[in-house]
Amino acid sequence: MGRSVLWLRNDLRLANNPALIAALEAGQVVPVFVLDPAMTLGAASRWWLHHSLSSLASEISARGANLVLRRGEARQIIPTLAKQIEADAVHAGKSHEPWLREADRDIATSLSTQRRAFYRHRSALMLDPEQIKTKAGDSYRVYGPFAAACFEAYMPRPLTDAPKRIRGIGQIDSENIDEWELLPTKFDWADGLRATWQPGERGAQQRLTQFLEFGLEPYNERRNLPAAAGTSMLSPHLHWGEISVDAVWLATKAANTKHHVGKNAFLKELLWREFAAHLLWHHETLATAPMKPIFASLLWRRAPTELRAWKRGLTGVPIIDAGMRQLWETGWMHNRVRMMAASFLVKNLLIRWQDGESWFWDTLVDADAASNAASWQWVAGCGVDATPYFRIFNPVLQGQKFDPGGDYVRRYIPELAGLPARYIHSPWIAPESTLRAARVTLGKTYPLPIVDLKASRERALTAFRKLKIAG
DNA sequence: GTATGGTTTCT
DNA sequence: GAAACCATA
Numbered sequence: 001m002g003r004s005v006l007w008l009r010n011d012l013r014l015a016n017n018p019a020l021i022a023a024l025e026a027g028q029v030v031p032v033f034v035l036d037p038a039m040t041l042g043a044a045s046r047w048w049l050h051h052s053l054s055s056l057a058s059e060i061s062a063r064g065a066n067l068v069l070r071r072g073e074a075r076q077i078i079p080t081l082a083k084q085i086e087a088d089a090v091h092a093g094k095s096h097e098p099w100l101r102e103a104d105r106d107i108a109t110s111l112s113t114q115r116r117a118f119y120r121h122r123s124a125l126m127l128d129p130e131q132i133k134t135k136a137g138d139s140y141r142v143y144g145p146f147a148a149a150c151f152e153a154y155m156p157r158p159l160t161d162a163p164k165r166i167r168g169i170g171q172i173d174s175e176n177i178d179e180w181e182l183l184p185t186k187f188d189w190a191d192g193l194r195a196t197w198q199p200g201e202r203g204a205q206q207r208l209t210q211f212l213e214f215g216l217e218p219y220n221e222r223r224n225l226p227a228a229a230g231t232s233m234l235s236p237h238l239h240w241g242e243i244s245v246d247a248v249w250l251a252t253k254a255a256n257t258k259h260h261v262g263k264n265a266f267l268k269e270l271l272w273r274e275f276a277a278h279l280l281w282h283h284e285t286l287a288t289a290p291m292k293p294i295f296a297s298l299l300w301r302r303a304p305t306e307l308r309a310w311k312r313g314l315t316g317v318p319i320i321d322a323g324m325r326q327l328w329e330t331g332w333m334h335n336r337v338r339m340m341a342a343s344f345l346v347k348n349l350l351i352r353w354q355d356g357e358s359w360f361w362d363t364l365v366d367a368d369a370a371s372n373a374a375s376w377q378w379v380a381g382c383g384v385d386a387t388p389y390f391r392i393f394n395p396v397l398q399g400q401k402f403d404p405g406g407d408y409v410r411r412y413i414p415e416l417a418g419l420p421a422r423y424i425h426s427p428w429i430a431p432e433s434t435l436r437a438a439r440v441t442l443g444k445t446y447p448l449p450i451v452d453l454k455a456s457r458e459r460a461l462t463a464f465r466k467l468k469i470a471g
Numbered sequence: 472g473t474a475t476g477g478t479t480t481c482t
Numbered sequence: 483g484a485a486a487c488c489a490t491a
Contacts, residue, residue: 042482043482044482046482047482184481184482186481186482186483186484186485187480187481187482187483187484188483189481189482190482328482331482362482363482
């Protein structure tokens with residue numbers, strides 16, 4: 001009977017897990033998760049990982065095996081563990097299969113950076129980033145053709161239920177997850193995260209079911225309204241592979257037919273995730289260097305106080321602050337608002353997009369090296385296929401358009417809750433009497449805008465124009 | 472200067 | 483919930 005080390009990276013699930021199925025067919029399985037020091041996780045991600053792993057460990061032990069947790073460099077731990085198990089098997093006179101082929105290949109070929117290696121495991125994505133190429137044989141740089149090529153080439157892997165039983169191997173040392181200190185230690189700041197999320201396979205499945213039942217049909221209209229919770233909120237589950245993208249894709253297609261939804265924007269969003277991974281795979285420095293190199297010469301402002309106000313949701317621009325506080329409280333921000341908040345930092349404050357990227361990396365439960373970096377570059381205009389530099393969101397108009405009733409702002413900025421919809425996105429133009437009635441004192445209960453929207457827009461245009469971007 | 476108490480910050 | 487911060491006496 002064969003034995004396999006199953007190296008779990010971004011596939012913390014039992015259903016629809018091709019690597020697990022293959023390993024089980026070979027015989028006994030040692031599922032391993034390695035916390036690699038090179039994999040620097042933000043605080044919100046650490047919180048998520050703790051709960052996800054706890055949930056996975058109990059699912060595995062309910063099936064007769066144990067999840068092995070190790071800290072250190074994966075490229076050392078996995079082969080060592082494999083050799084140890086192999087030696088034990090030989091010693092016991094048991095024959096064994098040539099196992100670990102998959103993991104060996106990964107370790108040998110592509111651990112150049114841990115962030116990038118995250119995607120090596122094919123089941124995290126729809127398509128292998130090496131496989132999908134333009135006709136000229138290059139990687140894609142434009143979303144549209146990339147998406148078309150994916151639609152063409154993507155064959156979802158067949159779905160499989162979680163195995164009822166997992167034959168494990170006894171007495172493999174595992175670390176205790178509590179000693180990893182993934183949870184807050186100084187004080188418990190995770191209330192909002194607990195109220196919003198259920199990390200793990202079960203939570204992922206529930207989120208998908210909910211979304212397909214109630215969210216898919218109105219998705220095209222509702223996904224841009226932050227107050228309406230019209231998005232799937234699957235991103236953190238997908239990030240850790242608690243649900244496979246195949247399962248999401250196939251279930252969506254099936255529901256699509258049932259609800260007679262025509263063009264589905266949700267599938268396209270899945271492809272944006274895929275596109276980001278594709279970009280990171282082919283451009284290792286995506287998170288640090290602008291894809292359009294000329295942007296490195298832009299004179300960003302160093303403005304620690306303003307950066308801090310942005311982080312805390314104290315910029316004085318309600319829709320931006322609401323988003324930043326949603327992020328701080330729940331570890332997540334509505335996609336529409338992410339675009340506004342990012343645009344505000346990069347354009348109105350003229351602060352480096354990398355500063356925003358790293359704050360998001362720290363605070364998002366769905367922090368994903370590829371999606372995060374690609375999206376920041378997109379907003380900053382320095383990415384491939386990015387929004388043009390002169391497109392600068394007006395947060396007041398965006399707020400009025402996508403949060404017309406102001407409910408989203410009221411939810412996250414209680415000190416503005418008394419303002420009528422008419423002034424909620426621009427309290428600084430509200431009449432004195434309105435402010436008084438709403439118990440708002442600008443500069444005291446809520447800040448005045450830290451920048452003038454019009455002037456800062458002009459400042460950004462001037463700075464970006466100097467780059468002499470072609471087109 | 473320094474003791475006190477209240478507020479803010481910390482992921 | 484502890485430490486750091488700030489205003490006031």
